[in-house]
Amino acid sequence: MGDFAIRPATADDLPDIVAMLADDPLGAQRESPDDLTPYEAAFTRLAGDPQQHLVVAVREDRVVGTLQLTVVPGLSRRGATRSIIEGVRIHSDERGSGIGTRLIEWAVDESRRQDCQLVQLTSDATRIEAHRFYERLGFEASHLGFKLRLG
Template sequence: MGDLEIRQAVADDVPAIVAMLADDPLGAQRESPDDLEPYLAALERLRADPNQHLVVAVREGRVVGTLQLTVIPGLSRRGAVRSIIEAVRIHADARGDGLGTRLIEWAIEESRRLGCQLVQLTSDRTRIDAHRFYERLGFEASHIGFKLPL
């Protein structure tokens, strides 16, 4: 798979991240790669919050994957800290070589390092292949998610 670096995202990574977010039928409806200003502003908000970890996977100087890890302290589960993995994307030409597994394993290990007792994620109900991928990594489809656009 070659050398892989997983590091915090910086402003120069935003075009590649947004391109990956937009590179599927769902993302194509939600993302606007032609206007990066909202994404750059969002990156600054993320960087200012110590519970937010937007990372990129870089191979041979090129961004080939990304995910966001959010740490949430809570009262439930005896005051457990949990993490949420979101916006997992792998560049189209880097899929199928274990990169997604490496990113998720990084997120799980980082969650442990940050004191989390639970890692959770959601996946759109239409992403059947992603569901199989997460189950293979030990995740269990245990809840039904709801959203309310504001």
């Protein structure tokens, strides 16, 4: 697998992160790596929110993976705090190298550190390989999700 580090993302990482978000059939339809303006604004919001953890995996000064972890306090489940994993992406030439597993393990460990009682994630219904990956890591398909587009 080789050595790599997981660290907080910086604004300088945005081109690499957005390129990974766009590097699949779904992302290619909804991401625009040629215009980073909306991503820069989103990064500023994320960086200012202590409940948001955008991280990158870096090998030899190259961003090779990313994910976002959001910590959400709540009243349900007896006042449980939960975390939500989103935007998991691995550079195409690093898939299968164990980076995804280590990123998810980091997110679960950070969730424990943040006193979360539950870790959740969603995955598009068409991402069958991703579903298998998450199940291998102990996640269970437990809910049906819905979305309402606002813009």
